[in-house]
Amino acid sequence: MKKVFGTFFIILVIFSCQDETDPIHPVFDRDWVFSGYQSSWSPDPTFYPISDSLYTYRFNSNGDFSKIIGSYTLTGTFEIEDDQVNEREYLLLEYDEDSYQLHRNSNGFPLIHSCNAGIETLFFEDPETLFGSWSACDGPVLFFTRK
Secondary structure (H helix, E strand, O other): OHHHHHHHHHHHHHHHOOOOOOOOOOOEOOEEEEEEEEOOOOOOOOEEEOOOOOEEEEEOOOOEEEEEEOOEEEEEEEEEEEEOOOOEEEEEEEEOHHHHHHHHOOOOOOOOOOOOOOEEEEEEEEOOEEEEOHHHHOOOEEEEEEO
16 A cells, blocks of 8 residues: 555655746747947946837747837847857847848847847847947947846
């Protein structure tokens, strides 16, 4: 009888510890709003907050994203990657052809904030904050907060 109860208890513990659903990644189904920037030229950069931004990202669980800057809307696909060196995740965004052409035809107003044409990288500073890699080509460091 002890063996039956012991076996039943072990099976109960094993099945109760399994999670039936995958947790939703913090990037999905939320707007990420431009919240501020830092100069990439200063050795001790000051953070300049933005409180009324019209610049947002939206990431969908199917791997699509949209980026809205004022009246411009860009779209594409993204992947969540692991940065083994810095032990954090980042998002690798690839813009579709229409969005890339919109960027090229925006009369010098940069819509894709990256050193690479048609690709953008955003890093997780923490689960509530993303920052861009535009500083690698002398642009400011852009910060986005999850809403």
